[in-house]
Amino acid sequence: MAKPRTAYVCTECGASASKWQGQCPECGVWNTMSEIVVEAAPPPNARGARAGYAGQGGASQVTRLADVVHDQEVREPVGIGELDRVLGGGLVQGSVVLIGGDPGIGKSTLLLQAVAALEPRLPGLYVTGEESLGQVSARAKRLGLELGDLRCLTETCVERILPQLAKEKPRLVVIDSIQTMYSDQLAAAPGSVSQVRESAARLVRMAKETGISVFLVGHVTKEGGIAGPRVLEHMVDAVLYFEGESGSRFRVLRAFKNRFGAVNELGVFAMGETGLREVPNPSAIFLSGSPEPQPGSCVMVTREGTRPLLVEAQALVDASPLANPRRVALGLEQSRLAMLLAVMHRHGGIGVYDQDVYVNVVGGIRVQETAADLPVLLAILSSFRNRPLETPTVAFGEVGLSGEIRPVPNGEERLREAATYGFKRAIVARANAPKKPIKDLEIIPVERLAQALEAAQ
Template sequence: MAKPASGKSRTAYVCAECGASFSKWQGQCGECGAWNSLSEFVVEPAASAPAARRSSWAGKVEAPKVTALKDVRHSEEARVSTGIGELDRVLGGGLVEGAVVLVGGDPGIGKSTLLLQALARLAASQPVLYVTGEESLAQVAGRAARLDLPLDGLRALAETGIEKILDHAVAAQPRIVVADSVQTLWTETLTAAPGSVSQVRESAARLVRYAKETGTAVFLVGHVTKEGGIAGPRVLEHMVDAVLYFEGESGSRFRVLRAFKNRFGAVNELGVFAMGEKGLKEVPNPSAIFLSGGSARQPGSCVMVTREGTRPLLVEVQALVDASPLSNPRRVAVGMEQNRLAMLLAVLHRHGGVVVGDQDVFVNVVGGIRVQETAADLPVLLAVLSSLRDRPLPEKTIAFGEVGLSGEIRPVPNGEERLREAATHGFRRAIVPKANAPKSGSFKGLEVVAAERLSQAIDAAME
């Protein structure tokens, strides 16, 4: 069998969505079906890879072997607090040794600010390293000074070459590393430009391998595309232990950090921050910021209790129903799925006797939060009905529940926990599915109205 010629490189085309590799370019990926997702990069032969590519930081590692799981010793992961409670919540209770966390979000939303604040707090108890590929050290130091962060023990490195970064990490031996950002990193083993699919994937793979072999926790900052996903190959999200996204409306001072993947905690957990002159500050009572500040009741508004990860949140849903000048009335949903809004309006017509087919319907979830669970069905319909009839709902009323296509009100998980959150914030009336009504006892000051059908919920809200 002939050996492949050494010293020769070859060109490959890698899909940015699934990471599949092809020998020639084609418009559609043959593995995942994505269009125009193949990018060219050069594959160097293994013999030409420098010695720095190998794990020089690791000691003697025991050769892997097949082991029965019952014989494997394991324990709860020891977690390190970042000093920021909302960040700890999203991470699942703190930072795990050897974890690799990918943080994405729009430009200027606060990714670098949050990680710099966390690193400054962690530096008081253990060695840390902030690697910047986009800013100079003077810019990083200036930002830290503006935020009044303690600089003792906070070490930084302005470098984009992954081999040099790992060499400095081996010498400094930090326990937490921040790489800002992964799209600026590059490796000498590839000739492709920094930011290309191959460079992002290989650089991230080197950092992941370093984290696992040394037990160092690594934060990676990721740029996002115009579609909202993290730039680079989709395999990047599969390589890391946790994927966190920063969300927030432009012009709003509030930021939401959401976990989309977490091997060490709950998925879809939520952390809420407020951007101020001194950086990002935690919001201890996020329900308050999502509720209207006005005391007067307004038509087209309904408060619901949604659940994000392990936390119940009070969120205000607003609706505006107006006569449409168009032959095809508009259905606009901000903060929820538009197709679900259209389906709910059809249920409202069929089983509630309310016609909105000739009306424009606009629905908005206040505060920039996106509600992804079906518990928002009933509040949305009650808000639409309130706007259509120009009648506000009874004061201090909340609602939650899934609405089925046959007009039934279906239960949602953690009903009693949602009611407890509403009672804590002073609400006096709750319209909920019958199966979510408290079976024993009641919540002080909170009247619970259980509904089996949509018509019953409408009568309770409009009485």
């Protein structure tokens, strides 16, 4: 068998070279030449066998989609409710899931708990390239897990991991982490773009051929993205991110990609002495515990995946000593905050151009939908006038540049969730007003921003 050779490909333009160069000869960008393995083309009779993951032979053929027999994917519930929710109902056989997050946020803890929960039903193997067996065992005992038949392997070479998987035949494999893995066929150091891509490609191929479910732990860069090539996120079936404020015991697991479930699905955990504990009622932790209404606060009903959440938006407006007042947004897009302030000045008649404006979403959650526009402006108005909103009040709706209040999806479901938590009043877009009244909930439909600001006073 011919020894595979290596080449160097520019990650920007795709130009290839036989040896490494500091500058790409085609596009001129520096430090973009990455080493890859160039395999010889297989013989014609072997190409068909390599085309399918399950060993399907023969030449490829064009098939009508109506003639394709759809096999329902086999799901296995992990037993951790919030993780199952984010995965779309459970772990799919042969799937590859990438989990990223800041150091120490709980990625390894969650996956060790998942392996222990699945052990009676699915034999698992925990492969660690960062910790020793003693460290993994000590953490498992500290978490109070049933060790039983839990198996662990300390290895970083993919060529030595794959034979172990063929020998042990696990149904679930955890790779902690993909940045520590390397292939003997590449001379690059572990963690480089080429090593991460090649190691992940081999593990993905193994998962599809054998039906083994794989969890990959990924390091993140200082910008918050997963370290390594962007193609890594395209290769896997699901990409999950762990989020959480430093010093807070709450953790949020969010799905950014999922081929077997809804994206932007959210799972909430609380970190304790015995590991991560699921929070089945996350709205309670995102609402303020203050018994009296406070200025600068408004509760909104946001939607993460298939779950409506009640989240408190807080605002602080104060006279600015600076020529350019500050605009700070935590949990929201800062550019959208500046746009909303301009709309409030133009169409609401309230200007805060000489005020510092700080907006924060309680609990460290990031709100990425436009339903937060109206409650954020109501919180800013409340702080600016130092007058709390009538309690208990919720609001949601998108604010357009012409001052109109636009509806958001699943309005009636959001209102019913607010009524469940005892809210008595809701300010929403007129198109979101339900046809039938909701018990004990007064709904104020508005069409313009000026009407919403007047209703909030």
